[in-house]
Amino acid sequence: MSKPLKQIHLAAHFPGVNNTTVWSDPAAGSHIEFSSFAHFAKTAERARFDFLFLAEGLRLREQGGKIYDLDVVGRPDTFTILAALAAVTEHLGLTGTINSTFNEPYEVARQFASLDHLSGGRAAWNVVTSWDAFTGENFRRGGFLPQDERYSRAKEFLATANELFDSWHGDEILADQATGAFLRDAGAGSFVHQGPQFDIHGQFNVPRSPQGRPVIFQAGESDEGREFAASSADAIFSRYATLDAGQAFYTDVKSRLAKYGRAPGELLILPAASFVLGDTDAEAEEIAHQVRRQQVSGATALKHLEFVWNRDLSSYDPEGPLPDVDPLVSEEHISRGRAQVRMYRDPIAIAREWRELAEANKWSIRDLVINTGNRQTFVGSPATVARTIDDFVQADVSDGFILVPHITPGGLDTFADTVVPLLQERGVFRTEYEGTTLRDHLGLAHPDEKRSERVAS
Amino acid sequence: MSSSPASHLHLAVALDGTGWHPASWREPVARPRELFTAGYWAGLVAEAERGLVDFVTIEDGLGLQSSHHGEPDGRTDQVRGRLDAVLIASRIAPLSSHIGLVPTVIATHTEPFHISKAIATLDYVSTGRAGLRVQISARPHEADHFGRRAFPPIDLAELRSPAGQERLAEHFDEAADHVEVVRRLWDSWEDDAEIRDAATGRFIDRDKLHYIGFEGRRFSVKGPSITPRPPQGQPLVTALGHQTVPYRLIARQTDVGYVTPQDSADARAIVAEIRAEQQAAGRAGDTVHVFGDLVVFLDDTPAAAAARKERLDALDGGAYTGDARIFTGTAAELADLLEEFAAEGLSGFRLRPAVLGHDLPRITADLVPELQRRGRFRTAYEADTLRGLLGLARPANRYAVAATA
Secondary structure, X not given: OOOOOOOOEEEEEOOOXXXXXXXXXXXXXXXXXXXXXXXXXXXXXXOOOOEEEEOOOOOOOEEOOEEOOOOOOOOOOHHXXXXXXXXXXXXXXXXXXXXXXXXXXXHHHHHHHHHHHHOOOOEEEEEEOOOOHHHHOOOOOOOOOOHHHHHHHHHHHHHHHHHHHOOOOOOOEEEEOOOOEEEOOOOOOEEEEEOOOOEEEEEOOOOOEOOEOOEEEEOOOOHHXXXXXXXXXXXXXXXXXXXXXXXXXXXXXHHOOHHHOOOHHHOEEEEEEOEEXXXXXXXXXXXXXXXXXXXXXXXXXXXXXXXXXXXXXXXXXXXXXXXXXXXXXXXXXXXXXXXXXXXXXXXXXXXXHHHHHHHHHOOOHHHHHHHHOOOOOEEEOHHHHHHHHHHHHHOOOOOEEEEOOOOOOHHHHHXXXXXXXXXXXXXXXXXXXXXXXXXXXXXXXXXXXHHHHHHHO | OOOOOOXXXXXXXXXXXXXXXXXXXXXXXXXXXXXXXXXXXHHHHHHHHHOOOOEEEEOOOOOOOOOOOOOOOOOOOOOOOOOOHHHHHHHHHHHOOOOEEEEEEEOOOOOHXXXXXXXXXXXXXXXXXXXEEEEOOOOHHHHOOOOOOOOOOOOHHHHOOHHHHHHHHHHHHHHHHHHHHHHHHHOOEOOOOEEEEOOOOEEEOHHHEOOOOEEOOOOEEOOOOOOOOOOOOOOXXXXXXXXXXXXXXXXXXXXXXXXXXXXXXXXXXXXXXXXXXXXXXXXXXXXXXXEEEEEEEEOOOHHHHHHHHHHHHHHHOOOOOOOOEEEEEOHHHHHHHHHHHHOOOOOEEEEEEOOHHHHHHHHHHHHHHHHHHOOOOOOOOOOOOHHHHOOOOOOOOHHHHHHHO
């Protein structure tokens, strides 16, 4: 007997503040006005997506000591936008990226619990960490967290927040107008947490929310990050959306679940994925190429080369050859507030490799950045893209994808209108929402069910 | 911008749980089981908007409600638990169109950077109807929820001593710094900073983004905000005060101060004190509205209102008293009192409905028409922003002014 078809999970990532987002396109709208968010969310809901996803950054990026001005700059407050979106959608999950370094558990827990109440059980939290003093300059606590403590803080932050979510069980509020008993007992929400990062106690003041706890996302990449996700996340926001890398990541992370007493379905792997659609595959390829040229202007190409070279390259011609000078290897980096520069561990070797590539292909600086940058994940006609997404999910590259359109706010419209119906025809994507909460959409048990199952088993 | 005549009073309604009387939840109209749903709050705001009130405030706190000033009271017979006020306001913003939304934020334990972008975002979501009410928390048990500072127990008598006043001043000074950072961050983007210049590939003109460089006793914040300047430029800042120390915060940092006069002479003295502080702070030319706070029981007869209060007091096991004067009576009597207080310099009122399900509809259906008949209240919303409703111009950006000077 063949394996039953996996149902695909789809989410919509609001276009972000990097060069994936093409703001110069005539169709590009505001990244701040609520109407853009409402349009995007309503499209995702019309397409029966599982959830909308918002990223976050708490300090404007800088390069060479100046605010980086070539990409979209600025975004609204995550919680506030998600709460407003709850008013214009009915089913769509609402996932916010919230930092565990520049927040306190009591406040974040009450914000997520409030969002879960106000959305009728649709809240999710993508837990991220930072340690940089650069971002810390915007906050009371400053930026003094040593890098090796960031996971221990994140773990303890999440554990503490879970203790707060669980401090109410759901049966405390009687609100019995006849007898005058509002609470079952005065100790509702009591908690004590003592640990190296947090030493807090008292009473949580938001009653148990519809989902019990928000759905928890992680973006773990390192071994430590993967363990953290395997032990305590409901879903992983990963960057492995290609066949080989995706399968390897999927197998690795799912295999870590057993030791925490968890089944494979209890942790979903949802990579970010970009896409370009055309009437035909050839047309889509052509558009994809144009989009990559829009994403990488000459000025952007030089700035991206600076990530590796760690030098001011503004005097170079982006249509000319790569610099002869080697990258500057230093603890001080020209780019601040950006996660991706950490990916270049051996800049000298990368520079050598890139020079060779450029010479062999007769590439300019801009050609090189375009051709070595991330190609869009799915490029083709709606039929091709639907089939590829389905094939990838059935081949355990992932459990679905978090789609990142390059146009705000309409970049999801065509996908919703053309690809989603094909996935529905294939019988791998819902035609109607079957439940009301995000846990329902993702097939995740309510925390109370999980608890009672464990007690019973 | 059209503005209302000076003779018009401003009205705000203070939303808290099922109402301000602690036994309000036991009234048949109270719907206490719906307190934690969006629909409950949407209904209240829709009712207030029907009454053309300037704005609603939403109470908040970082601990369970308590009838004691500084510690949990262990009671189970009153409403306990609440949702985050900023998120309630944002959830309701798309469902309303003219009314201002003013959630409470606690300066003592929150990050001004987060609060600034949250209220800026509320302003975007509501297209110019956002504000905040800044509050401090000196409560030791709330500090224990954060574990970063320990506060000594609160003794009301001790708070009136010089040492107590100093302690209070520290909290309010911190709140003033908090508001200063929030306000600077709102201005940290000039209005035309986003240029989308395809020719040069620049999305913003970074010369129009500004580091705020705030360094204070409790915190330093670099900036700029991650959120562009909100539609109103500066959303409304409000605070409640009962004595000199908070009056100073009202005079220095707010657009609206809520005060709690017991009678006309009291109202006159409070307004004079705030105006003097305003002068001392160099803000004599700025509009700072002083609103009187009143708890209201509104019925067709004074006797019915008084009886209702008595009945609720009995249910709660004691007479409800609070910081604000408690009014029981008819809408016409309340209109008389508001006019009397307004003559002493109050430009508006924040009414605290004793029972939201009863007294809020009485405000919109009885009080508002009564004030309209007297030519003291608007008959239609005359502006699209909260600042506009309050006759406050959209302020120039402090950094843009500095650049052109």
